[in-house]
Amino acid sequence: MRVLHIxxxxxxxxxxxxxRSLAILREQxxxxxxxxxxxxxxxxxxxxxxxxxxxxxxxxxxxxxxARMPILNQYDVIRGLKHRLQTLVEEIRPDILHxxxxxxxxxxxxxxxxxxxxxLVYEMxxxxxxxxxxxGTCRQGSLRYRLSQALEKRALARAxxxxxxxxxxxxxxxxxxxxxxxxxxxxxxxxxxxxSNQRQAAEPLKQEYRLQDKTVLGFLGSFYRYEGLHLLIDAxxxxxxxxxxxxxxxxxxxxxxxxLKQQVIDLGLADRxxxxxxxxxxxxxxFYNLVDLFxxxxxSILLTEIVTPLKPLEAMxxxxxVIASDIGGHREMIEPGQTGLLFRPNDPSALAEAxxxxxxxxQRWQELRNNGRRYVESERCWSRCVAPxxxxxxxxxTR
Numbered sequence: 205m206r207v208l209h210i211x212x213x214x215x216x217x218x219x220x221x222x223x224r225s226l227a228i229l230r231e232q233x234x235x236x237x238x239x240x241x242x243x244x245x246x247x248x249x250x251x252x253x254x255x256x257x258x259x260x261x262x263x264x265x266x267x268x269x270x271a272r273m274p275i276l277n278q279y280d281v282i283r284g285l286k287h288r289l290q291t292l293v294e295e296i297r298p299d300i301l302h303x304x305x306x307x308x309x310x311x312x313x314x315x316x317x318x319x320x321x322x323x324l325v326y327e328m329x330x331x332x333x334x335x336x337x338x339x340g341t342c343r344q345g346s347l348r349y350r351l352s353q354a355l356e357k358r359a360l361a362r363a364x365x366x367x368x369x370x371x372x373x374x375x376x377x378x379x380x381x382x383x384x385x386x387x388x389x390x391x392x393x394x395x396x397x398x399x400s401n402q403r404q405a406a407e408p409l410k411q412e413y414r415l416q417d418k419t420v421l422g423f424l425g426s427f428y429r430y431e432g433l434h435l436l437i438d439a440x441x442x443x444x445x446x447x448x449x450x451x452x453x454x455x456x457x458x459x460x461x462x463x464l465k466q467q468v469i470d471l472g473l474a475d476r477x478x479x480x481x482x483x484x485x486x487x488x489x490x491f492y493n494l495v496d497l498f499x500x501x502x503x504s505i506l507l508t509e510i511v512t513p514l515k516p517l518e519a520m521x522x523x524x525x526v527i528a529s530d531i532g533g534h535r536e537m538i539e540p541g542q543t544g545l546l547f548r549p550n551d552p553s554a555l556a557e558a559x560x561x562x563x564x565x566x567q568r569w570q571e572l573r574n575n576g577r578r579y580v581e582s583e584r585c586w587s588r589c590v591a592p593x594x595x596x597x598x599x600x601x602t603r
Contacts, residue, residue, distance in 0.1 A: 208289075282312045318362075360382050373510055374389050393590070396580065424455040424456055424495075456481075500534065
């Protein structure tokens with residue numbers, strides 16, 4: 205079987221999007237599937253038509269004449285990728301086209317797939333217009349929002365089969381008219397080899413951040429507003445009143461970083477909160493080991509209710525204790541009382557109560573940690589998660 209994958213960017217980027225792409229390609233290589241990779245013109249800074257990165261070969265697409273024009277730049281992505289795919293398909297002769305979010309990739313691939321009679325799989329990984337709303341770059345219901353959603357619906361309608369990363373997205377796709385028989389949920393997972401559940405913190409790192417004898421609450425990830433880190437900071441005084449040794453470790457960065465740092469100063473919490481900044485990915489497991497309780501306080505908005513995050517899975521793979529807001533994305537991966545605790549979203553007092561409750565019950569910790577690790581091992585490691593894509597390919601080819 206020969207599969208041509210269509211991405212926006214190269215997979216070695218250290219993000220959940222890239223980890224998933226890499227897991228899919230590795231599993232398909234293991235199964236003997238021949239894969240090729242092409243990126244759209246959104247992959248900038250490349251003068252080569254073909255590049256090899258970390259053992260993977262990527263065919264590049266150059267931006268066109270409209271690449272710098274508002275709105276028309278989106279059409280330019282589709283047009284350029286369509287021409288690039290036409291040439292590559294004739295050269296490679298794939299059996300399947302597999303387009304990954306965003307919808308522009310699928311729209312370009314759909315034209316080529318129909319022209320040449322090839323099956324098209326579209327993998328929808330997020331609600332991009334709702335993400336833009338949460339980032340403050342778009343308003344819900346605006347022209348840009350409606351245009352983005354219209355493109356998404358068109359891409360879904362033109363695909364032979366749709367893969368989503370969670371049940372929330374699958375439900376939305378069904379609401380938009382895609383038949384259930386054309387949808388497969390392939391959830392996000394974790395590379396277990398990258399995480400150890402031995403949980404032995406590196407002493408030099410503890411000393412560097414002055415965490416000796418501290419009860420460490422932690423968050424590792426990107427600092428977006430919807431992650432709810434402002435709620436976690438608001439909850440910290442109440443937690444500290446019951447647990448004086450508590451300290452908050454925030455690992456990462458993003459658009460909310462300056463705002464969060466100012467909030468810490470305004471609340472007089474500078475001695476209780478440490479911002480590490482972004483850290484090298486090769487060290488990420490060491491930072492996971494510093495944390496006693498992982499907190500994921502995502503706000504309840506449309507995006508977080510229908511899209512699952514990756515970080516709680518990594519924490520569970522690391523054998524960590526997890527509490528999270530009771531939203532749709534978290535309910536798909538955390539079983540209350542078994543693999544973690546859920547608290548009422550958008551409520552600092554509910555967050556504080558959940559943290560205090562769990563930290564004062566050490567007799568529960570080992571069972572929760574073991575259950576979380578077993579859940580990831582049995583259901584959310586990459587080798588198990590991405591296997592159903594092979595079945596999708598086989599069904600399409602038999603048609």
